[in-house]
Amino acid sequence: MALNSAYTIIWLDVHIGSKANCRQMKKDFEVGLVETAAVPPLPHDPIDDLICAVREYSAPIQFADTTNDALNLIENSVTYNKKVILISSATLGKEIVPEINKQQLPIESYYVFCGNIENNRDWGSECIDNGLDIQMFDHQTTLLIRLCRDMSKILKKDGIAVLNAKKPEFALKYFEFAYALAEKAVEYDTPTDSSDKHHPSTEHRQELNSLMAKAKQDMK
Known part of the structure; x- marks a missing residue:
């Protein structure tokens, strides 16, 4: 029995959108059964595995590689009364957060992956000071471990x-x-x-x- 989740997770990241990345997740969720049967076994990827677990057990995950695409997904989710959790790279996060605030879109929480947290601490702290629930991580596996626990x-x-x-x-x-x-x-x-x-x-x-x-x- 699947859960009718009140949440949706939107992941804004150019890397995740690449065909070469998270292939097992895409094999499981993004292609049809005939295509899946034709895909050879893939090497184990912990990020893949964690994404699949979050998606299977807690909430659907939608992916975007541009700010505009992510904003459209957020607006659509809000229309259907879904609570939105946003995962983003630091570069795109810094870009989309002002737009989210400008459009007054409700976001439950933010998870931000930073190659270097120190370089993003100022804008992250500003978001927290403005009342946003934002967490920053310097490794995607660490981010997904926290997301699993939070969900x-x-x-x-x-x-x-x-x-x-x-x-x-x-x-x-x-x-x-x-x-x-x-x-x-x-x-x-x-x-x-x-x-x-x-x-x-x-x-x-x-x-x-x-x-x-x-x-x-x-x-x-």
């Missing part, structure tokens, strides 16, 4: 609301998808070097396991 928390919150509305079967799906996204974040946040002392957060496990058990109990 997991949104799904958990929505699932609790659905559970309180006495719809446990739907709530269970929210919790399962929230768990899957959070686990995907753990997978890619786990160091490959055994000497690295970083431990990814697994705090979601106890609460979501409890919520899933509650939903299953309410279904009986």
Whole structure:
């Protein structure tokens, strides 16, 4: 059962739009079944994998490689009462944010990929001072790990609301998808070097396991 997500994610980035990039994601979501069957196995790409997870478990992702295209996607999403999350490269983000503000388009949150955060700190801080929910990252995998965790928390919150509305079967799906996204974040946040002392957060496990058990109990 797929979720009828209240969100849509719009990704503004020339790199992602390139045919050579994120090929598995495009194979899975952008071509027909006959074409897909003809595509040979592709090398593993963590960015690909994370994008597919976000799109499968939480919200549709639409891609744009120009500011105008992204603005059109935002306007269309707002028309259909979707909450918009915008991911952007720093260069295009700096360009589109003033236009979004000028047109008074509602954006839930911004995720910005910067080759160099320090070079973009001033305009990013200005956005935050103006009340925008903006986060900057210097690596796309790190950005997507955070997005997985954030969307997991949104799904958990929505699932609790659905559970309180006495719809446990739907709530269970929210919790399962929230768990899957959070686990995907753990997978890619786990160091490959055994000497690295970083431990990814697994705090979601106890609460979501409890919520899933509650939903299953309410279904009986």
